[in-house]
Amino acid sequence: MNQRIPVTELAPDFRGRAEEALADGQLRNNFRVAMDSLMTKRANAFPDADEREGLRELGNRLKAGALSRLPDLLEQLEQKLTENGVKVHWAETVEEANDLVHGIIEARKGRQVVKGKSMVSEEMEMNDYLAERGIECLESDMGEYIVQLDNEKPSHIIMPAIHKNARQVSKLFHEKLGEPETEDVNQLIQIGRRTLRRKFMDADVGVSGVNFAIAETGTLLLVENEGNGRMSTTAPPVHIAVTGIEKVVPNLRDVVPLVSLLTRSALGQPITTYVNLISGPRKPDELDGPEEVHLVLLDNGRTGAFADAQMRQTLNCIRCGACMNHCPVYTRVGGHTYGEVYPGPIGKIITPHMAGLDKVPDHPSASSLCGACGEVCPVKIPIPELLQRLRQENVKDPEQPQQVKGGGAKYSRTERWIWRGWQMLNTRPGLYRSFLWAATRFRALAPKKAGPWTENHSAPVPARRSLHDLAARHLDNNGGRPS
Amino acid sequence: MSARSNILGKLRNSLAGTTPRPDEFDEGLVTRPWRYAPEDRIARLRSLMEAVHTEVHQCRSDNWPELVADLLNKRNLTNLLCAPSKEHGRALQAHFEATEQKVELLAYDRPVEAWKEELFWNVDASLTGTLGGIAATGTIVLWPDRHEPRLMSLVPPVHIALLRASEIHDNLYDMMVAQDWAAGLPTNVLLVSGPSKTADIEQVLAYGAHGPRELIVLVLEDV
Ligand code: SF4
Numbered sequence: 001m002n003q004r005i006p007v008t009e010l011a012p013d014f015r016g017r018a019e020e021a022l023a024d025g026q027l028r029n030n031f032r033v034a035m036d037s038l039m040t041k042r043a044n045a046f047p048d049a050d051e052r053e054g055l056r057e058l059g060n061r062l063k064a065g066a067l068s069r070l071p072d073l074l075e076q077l078e079q080k081l082t083e084n085g086v087k088v089h090w091a092e093t094v095e096e097a098n099d100l101v102h103g104i105i106e107a108r109k110g111r112q113v114v115k116g117k118s119m120v121s122e123e124m125e126m127n128d129y130l131a132e133r134g135i136e137c138l139e140s141d142m143g144e145y146i147v148q149l150d151n152e153k154p155s156h157i158i159m160p161a162i163h164k165n166a167r168q169v170s171k172l173f174h175e176k177l178g179e180p181e182t183e184d185v186n187q188l189i190q191i192g193r194r195t196l197r198r199k200f201m202d203a204d205v206g207v208s209g210v211n212f213a214i215a216e217t218g219t220l221l222l223v224e225n226e227g228n229g230r231m232s233t234t235a236p237p238v239h240i241a242v243t244g245i246e247k248v249v250p251n252l253r254d255v256v257p258l259v260s261l262l263t264r265s266a267l268g269q270p271i272t273t274y275v276n277l278i279s280g281p282r283k284p285d286e287l288d289g290p291e292e293v294h295l296v297l298l299d300n301g302r303t304g305a306f307a308d309a310q311m312r313q314t315l316n317c318i319r320c321g322a323c324m325n326h327c328p329v330y331t332r333v334g335g336h337t338y339g340e341v342y343p344g345p346i347g348k349i350i351t352p353h354m355a356g357l358d359k360v361p362d363h364p365s366a367s368s369l370c371g372a373c374g375e376v377c378p379v380k381i382p383i384p385e386l387l388q389r390l391r392q393e394n395v396k397d398p399e400q401p402q403q404v405k406g407g408g409a410k411y412s413r414t415e416r417w418i419w420r421g422w423q424m425l426n427t428r429p430g431l432y433r434s435f436l437w438a439a440t441r442f443r444a445l446a447p448k449k450a451g452p453w454t455e456n457h458s459a460p461v462p463a464r465r466s467l468h469d470l471a472a473r474h475l476d477n478n479g480g481r482p483s
Numbered sequence: 484m485s486a487r488s489n490i491l492g493k494l495r496n497s498l499a500g501t502t503p504r505p506d507e508f509d510e511g512l513v514t515r516p517w518r519y520a521p522e523d524r525i526a527r528l529r530s531l532m533e534a535v536h537t538e539v540h541q542c543r544s545d546n547w548p549e550l551v552a553d554l555l556n557k558r559n560l561t562n563l564l565c566a567p568s569k570e571h572g573r574a575l576q577a578h579f580e581a582t583e584q585k586v587e588l589l590a591y592d593r594p595v596e597a598w599k600e601e602l603f604w605n606v607d608a609s610l611t612g613t614l615g616g617i618a619a620t621g622t623i624v625l626w627p628d629r630h631e632p633r634l635m636s637l638v639p640p641v642h643i644a645l646l647r648a649s650e651i652h653d654n655l656y657d658m659m660v661a662q663d664w665a666a667g668l669p670t671n672v673l674l675v676s677g678p679s680k681t682a683d684i685e686q687v688l689a690y691g692a693h694g695p696r697e698l699i700v701l702v703l704e705d706v
Pocket of ligand 1: 317319345373377380
């Protein structure tokens, strides 16, 4: 069985991985080409800027409105789903969620699981958890399948195998499945189709994520293009959906703008091939569909983000991936560099609540704050603003109570003192002038090494005379006139 | 304390003293840009569906079975799954008998467990009705039921769908409201906008990922 192991060959820290990725020409090319094309597709899907902005604003309001009544909506969702015959489970941690899923599978003596694309199950590392307990959990999304076959993690939340090209996939299928090598994408997909069709048929349990959970009707909505989501949620006798608590929306009609924003932002499609609305298990007079449907609602740090009104906006996210497609950093270093389930801008703002900021202290600063992510986000999450906030949380005094899990990891007493000194210097004119006088007169003594800066740049040297000096002399020479 | 009460408790705590935001849904934003003159609806639906490799035919509501026979024969298909308990199933059956078609008509008349192997590997094509269509996105809407179960439109490699021209709506919102979906949904509703596809390898589009390789929509115009 091919189970995913963390990408162990990579360097242990963000900087190291980034350097490796930057030196990998093939990887950079794969990402550059893919991101350019996704950006063009999105732009073409929103030909009318007013329409786009109106819809983004609506998307933002709908999500903010839903979050402002989140506990009530979750209860309503639970009640409606229960009426429809769906069993609802709650989990605070990924361990609890895995345990719940495992329990449901064990109750049916299940041994084979097929999974439609689900980022929450990636959070849970469900494949590994089940594999350790003798249950095969197979990814059925083509991209996820390829990644799983190669013991890797997805490098993009919508396009998991975007870091690979056809030649690499062909080699992989040849080595792992014994298929003849071909770089014809159609043939490669047909290999995947054949292999997985048998699995859909035999699976005891299907697992999926959820794009939107509708409280009003008790409905789980999933979007996809391949049909693997429909297969996973229809063919096996049991369907388990796993999702974060933030996915609930009040009304059925709310999904009209949200689905449109999602598919256009993610892939530039007016709609995905399938939009699958599931409102219950097979009824007594029906001939197919799962006999049991379960929904696992996972917290995993989301209530922590929710507790902070600014950070709460992170939970607007509809996982479209547009922020990473437009991110100049992501495009250059690729998804694996982030070392976490969610890469790119969304990863930077969500991971701290899940894993703790101390686990990803370099993430908030791995950004030029160019603002592209916030500009394209279909639900208008102010990502750059949240990154700045996380930079602040990163350097807070660790002795004090933290507002973000794992805050204060980058706190440095020296740095704090340097900034204090700098502040003093700049707020006392006398002191400032003497400093300036000394810095220009003794410029030859300026340090030749200035930390990591001088690894790639020459050290800054103060000018011979300060601008102040020069301006004063200029005015003197001109009898007090500016020119 | 259960996970449920902990989660709800934390959320309530964080919301203490706040009021829920008003409902700010704006139907104009999801309908105004997506309105078409009745005579343009078919053309819009058609062009969008064709752009994603759907075969669309316009035919009369009394002669479509001939076209189905043609489509199947052209592809050398040996069988077709359709619902004899539905009006369109009966019409098709009558035509196939009268014209002595060789294509075998199969019915989905037992639980999937009783014939999974056959359904997954031996059925060439299926034919189902639809609840209507959506011009804005080039979409057909399916509400599977006991006569046309969920897997019927998913597993066979070719799916033929009948769509009444009079049931094409401008946009999803209009359709939901006109048919009052919010009052209660069946176990499964599907919006289908083309044959199954993937762009997961190098973003190259390939059709026939896990669902039907071909989607054929017959738009039936009343005689
Ligand atoms: S943060 Fe916004 S742009 Fe990024 S994945 Fe989420 S919804 Fe999409």
